[in-house]
Amino acid sequence: KNQVEQSPQSLIILEGKNCTLQCNYTVSPFSNLRWYKQDTGRGPVSLTIMTFSENTKSNGRYTATLDADTKQSSLHITASQLSDSASYICVVSASGTDKLIFGTGTRLQVFP
Amino acid sequence: DAGVTQSPTHLIKTRGQQVTLRCSPKSGHDTVSWYQQALGQGPQFIFQYYEEEERQRGNFPDRFSGHQFPNYSSELNVNALLLGDSALYLCASSLFFLARETQYFGPGTRLLVL
Numbered sequence: 153k154n155q156v157e158q159s160p161q162s163l164i165i166l167e168g169k170n171c172t173l174q175c176n177y178t179v180s181p182f183s184n185l186r187w188y189k190q191d192t193g194r195g196p197v198s199l200t201i202m203t204f205s206e207n208t209k210s211n212g213r214y215t216a217t218l219d220a221d222t223k224q225s226s227l228h229i230t231a232s233q234l235s236d237s238a239s240y241i242c243v244v245s246a247s248g249t250d251k252l253i254f255g256t257g258t259r260l261q262v263f264p
Numbered sequence: 265d266a267g268v269t270q271s272p273t274h275l276i277k278t279r280g281q282q283v284t285l286r287c288s289p290k291s292g293h294d295t296v297s298w299y300q301q302a303l304g305q306g307p308q309f310i311f312q313y314y315e316e317e318e319r320q321r322g323n324f325p326d327r328f329s330g331h332q333f334p335n336y337s338s339e340l341n342v343n344a345l346l347l348g349d350s351a352l353y354l355c356a357s358s359l360f361f362l363a364r365e366t367q368y369f370g371p372g373t374r375l376l377v378l
Contacts, residue, residue, distance in 0.1 A: 156306075188369075195268070195354050195369035196307070241306055251320060252367065254306035 154179040156244050156255035164261045169232055173258045175225040175242030183245040187216050187227045190239045190257070199227070199240075232262045266291060268357050268370035276376045277345050285340040285373045289357030293368070295319075296338040298330060299354040301372070307354055313338050314360045342375075350377045 156177045165171050177185070184203045188196035200209045200216040202225070208217050213230045229236055239257040246253070269288045277283050289296050295314045299307035309322035313332035332338045336357075342349055355370045 186367075193352065193372070193374060195356075195371045197369070198367070251309055251312075251322075254308070256304075256306045 154244075154246060154253050156242055156253050158240075158242050158255040158258050160258060161256070162259040162261070164263065165232055167232060167234055167262055167264050171229050171232060171260065173227045173229075173240050173242075173260070175227070175255055177223050177225070177242070177244045177253075177255075179223075179244040179246050179253055181247040182220060182223075183247040185216075185218055185225050186243045186245075186252075187214070187225075188241045188243060190241055192238070196241055229260075232260075234262050234264060236260060237262045268355055268368050270353075270355050270370040270373050272373060273371065274374045274376075276378065278378050279345055279347060281345050281377075282341065282343045283345060283375060285342075285353050285355075285375070286337065287340070287355030287357075287370060288337045289355075290368045293357035293359055294336050295358045295360045296332060296336065297356045297358070297367070298338070298340045299356065300324070300349075301352040301354055303351070310340070345377045347377050350375060 159174045186201045187199045190196040199214050202218045215228045218225045239259045241257040242255040243252045271286045297312040298310040301307040310324050311321040312319045316332045327343045329341045352372045352374050354372045356367045358367050
């Protein structure tokens, strides 16, 4: 069964600190992996998208990594800001289908 | 260039009623997908519309139906509402042949069923 699991479920950090969120997937055959940021009550906004051949991609203070062999991805946030408080969702797409398989997300709270 | 828009933003219904949610895709996009997101959960795929036809469907009952219009906008209809239908309903638009690369989400419609 195609699944995407994320950890931790929730995370609290202080402003200015770094953090790393994890994503493990069993989706096969793999097409691409995306990280979305979702503010409470709003639609998800894409941060990064990586295909099989890419193992790292950055978007400002966000850096995503992908290990297609172990089927793991991480999202690293550098020098966190209060506005980073949101849910971060890992989404995987399987080849041959346009369906997106969503993880349940990691809820990040950044405190001053 | 407007992104994906959805209406209404919030809606309150009672059990057994019917509801219609609307979505306008991002300019240039031809495909609309609908998702249901329960509180604290990731979005669950409902169905996808392209060329005014339902192309793919997730594990949702027939109470959930949709429509796509010639201008690519779409509606999601839910009949015989249940308390469990309370959720944030997200619409995402894309280009059909690049759907794996393009998926832009709207702000969502929050539905509360009492």
